[in-house]
Amino acid sequence: MTALARWCLRRRIVVIVLWLAAFAGVAVAAGVAGSAYSNNYEVPGTESGQASALMAQAFPGRSGDSDSIVWHTESGTVRAGAVEKTMSRTLAKIAELPGVSEVQSPYGKQADGAQGGRQISKDGHTAYASVVFDRPTDELDPAQVHKVVDTAQAAAGDGLQVELGGAGIALTEAPRAQLPEIIGLCAAAVVLFLAFGSLAATFLPIITAVAAVGTASAGITLLSHAMTVADFAPMLGMLIGLGVGIDYALFIVTRHRKGLRAGLTVDEAATRAVTVSGRAVVFAGATVCIALLGMLILRLSFLNGVALAASLTVVLTVAASITLLPALLGLIGMRALSRRERRQLAEHGPRRERPTGIAARWSGFVERHPKLLGVAAAAFMIVLALPTFGLHLGTSDQGNNPATSTSRKAYDLLAGGGAGAGRGGGFGPGFNGPLTLVGTLDGAKDRLAFDKLPDRLRHTPGVAQVSGPEFNGSRGTGVITVVPTSSPQSRQTSDLVARLRTDVLPAAEGRTTMQVRVGGVTASYDDFASVIVGKLPLFIGVVIAFGSLLLLLAFRSIGIPLKAALMNVMAVASSFGIVTAIFQWGWGSELLGLGSAGPIEPFLPVIMVSVLFGLSMDYQVFLVSRMYEEWQLTRDNCRAVRVGLAETSRVINSAAVIMIAVFAAFILSGDRTIAMFGIGLASAVALDAFVLRTLLVPALMHMLGGANWWLPSWLDRRLPRISIEPPPEPDGAAGPAEPAGEKPLVGV
Structure with a gap:
């Protein structure tokens, strides 16, 4: 660590240029490659995962994302001439937009000959159209989805409310990380300035953390092409990287400043800060990475990407702390101290520091009342x-989104929790997360049993609506759609999934060779949760x-x-x-x-x-x-x-x-x-x-x-012996006397 610190101090400009080049190179590569994030919660081998795989194989035409355009009127019905004319014209425009494969309107007949009237609520105040995109959500272009949203919402007005929901529409509401980053960095800068009293010292931890996190963020974008990485992984990496990165740099800068106040030269203080606190930073970063990489034992591809992405961020923050930071410390020289501290050092020379003030008084207070304080803390x-x-x-689903978002409004209108809820409007809370029952059928006996299944399902508690069955071309796979009476995220829907799997479907399968698997949003998340809880x-x-x-x-x-x-x-x-x-x-x-x-x-x-x-x-x-x-x-x-x-x-x-x-x-x-x-x-x-x-x-x-x-x-x-602190230096090697209380341990 000492040799590394000295090398970085001697070649400080080279180190800074190398970090800038690394950041620029990875950022350009990420910009060219783009991102390929995926929120695939399906676990291979689970029932919902098998149902999804069967659907993709038997009905490949349904691989594209299907979202909803919902409109609602209070004064009249959606069948009124003016409303129908406005929305029919709008849906026709949307059907011509790039990226849109099909629009299923509630007005008139569909391509399959079915009436679209089922897409209008019983009270006539709410209707929806399904927008089928030409590719899965993970591959959609957000700009194309924005066009759909803008075109649809342009029809609103004169008592007509138009909202949009679905996984594709959520791309237009994706969070922007810039505001949290800026606020977090500003808050950190205030704390650092209060602690250091020096602008130069204040910005060093922030610069170090930003360089590491920026490089890591671009690296995570590239990583998404090699493995499954969740779309929240970059922001999670920023959250962790900024927090630990600024903290690690704080430890080293604090140790460096104390060395300067003890009379060490800039290079000596920086070298000893990295030698002592740098070892602790590497140890601390390694423990964080090992804890994160512990997720790999779960053997879930969704979490593997998150673990590696977060670990990459921590590794780069540690690397920046022990290479870039000493180079910057050498660059700013004595300005790591405030003007008052530099003046005191010039006038009075090096000084010893002893713990005083609130910290010392608090430590004595805890020593005098350990039982009372311990019990109070544990109870709290x-x-x-x-x-x-x-x-x-x-x-959580789009029903948990902020009340002002269009996806939340569309969700509430479809569920009947929007403007028309008081009059029984909407289609019911379960409409936003139907269950998909996929059956593998072998022979006429299986198909006959599958045909009878909808009647059995309609009499099952918790089921609001059943549609189907539908069969693929070979009639070897059938699909039934079940709309629960409760929302996708509720315990009642999870109970329904369990009831179908343990009671209803085994009884329906009887002595046939038919196998029916329950899929859908709730079933998929329940399976994912059960796997995680088990491990x-x-x-x-x-x-x-x-x-x-x-x-x-x-x-x-x-x-x-x-x-x-x-x-x-x-x-x-x-x-x-x-x-x-x-x-x-x-x-x-x-x-x-x-x-x-x-x-x-x-x-x-x-x-x-x-x-x-x-x-x-x-x-x-x-x-x-x-x-x-x-x-x-x-x-x-x-x-x-x-x-x-x-x-x-x-x-x-x-x-x-x-x-x-x-x-x-x-x-x-x-x-x-x-x-x-x-x-x-x-x-x-x-x-x-x-x-x-x-x-x-x-x-x-x-x-x-x-x-x-x-x-x-x-x-x-x-037991083998390990030590976080470096070996003691020989007498005289340390320069001026070490301040009292200055110990070669984590961070100070």
Whole structure:
């Protein structure tokens, strides 16, 4: 690490140019290649996945995306001459637009000879037309979809409301990351300036993080061509990369500034900052990446892409922190210190620094009242975690979008929750997520049984409407569409899927060779959630075991890893409680512009556990490392905990405030999934830094005394020794005296 720092300082211009060239090259390549993101939740081998595969094979003409144009009138009916003339003309224009394969109008007969009247609600106030695009959603051109939206909404007016919904239409409402990024960076800049008092030092962590995240974002775009990468992966990568990138650079810059105040030259201070804090940054980044890559054990292609994309961002932020940052430190010289600090250094020379102020007083307060504060902190975390027991994994749909979006309005009109709801308008809540029953048929007996199935389904509780059956050309595959009485995201619809699979369909199959599989949006997400829930214990166990092993090797203690695992679980559970209350219970979600209450995305627990365990490890190592060093020197547990907390709490809290600001800014992204990550991660970091690491952990360590550092002698002899801090330097190599309290551990 020392050699790397010296090389980057000697060739600072070369390093900066190389980073600029890497960013420009990857950005140009990504711009030329474009993106190929995919939100494919289907898991091979599940029933819904099999149903989807059979549909694609038997009915290839249905591979294109089908969206809806919905219109509603209060004063009359949609069959009125003026409304029919306006909408017929509009639908004809849309049918001629590029990218549109077909428009199925409710007026007149369809191409298959069926009447379009079923596309008009019973009260006559709402109607819809299906717009079939010529390619799947993942391949649609957003500009072409925008043309459809603009053409349709141009017909609105004179009491006629026109809205659009569907997966393709959602492309026109895709969140823009620029606003959250700018807000997060501005908030981070304010915190950094308050901490440093120097504009030059303030912008170094931000420049470093932006360079890394920008390069990673373009790299994720290229990665999407090689594997399945979710469309929220780039924004998730930005969210994580900006948070950890600024924090890692903060640790190194803080250490560099202390070296300057101790009288070291610019190159000496930067070299020692990277030598000491750079090792800790690499260790911390590695733990985050390993926690993220733990998602690979789930063997789900959807999560594999997310894991690699997020890990790529973290790797580049670490690389920028130990290469680009020292080059920039050498470039700005003594301006890393504020004018006042430079003047004091010139007038009074190097000075020793001791922990004073709020940090020292707080550390003493925790030492005097460990039981009271520990119980209060634990009770607070448990209360926040209670909503987690009611966690409902599923998928939010366009009914959870902000009330002002056209997709939400179209959803409500179709469901009957819009303007016509009071008069029984719309088509029912289940219309937005019909179930698809796909049967494989072998012979006349199977086809006869499949023909009788709709009658059995109509008498099944929870079924509002049944259409079909339809058969492919060879009549070896049949399809029945079932509209539930409840919305796609509701528990009632999930119960209906389970009822069909366990009771209704097995009874219908009887002694035939027919096999009927249940597919559709709800079935697909339920299968995805069940696979994740089934593998979640293994995943969490692996992440906890690996993190505990690292802490066991680093601190030679049984108690430290066990407490760390417990604290990490508490942070995750409490943050999930907050996410559940806001997004599932709807406490303030509409006020925040995040739409209505709904289930929690099934992949959220996995990704958040990965990220939070990695981030929590940073703070745990930072705090306990200083305590461990003091324990080795004095064998006084109270002093070790008091000094460690006093000397690290300020940097932990500053880093946490920056990360909270960056994460919380992404609530404004307009995307429900990213907002879940933003709120979940921001709340977890806040609880981890301000409740766990600076209150509950030291309180527990005071109560346990010397037992904190107990390790059986036989295990101590067999464990390999690793060290986060570098080996001690020979006397005289360090230059001026090291400030008191300045320890070669994580970040300072």
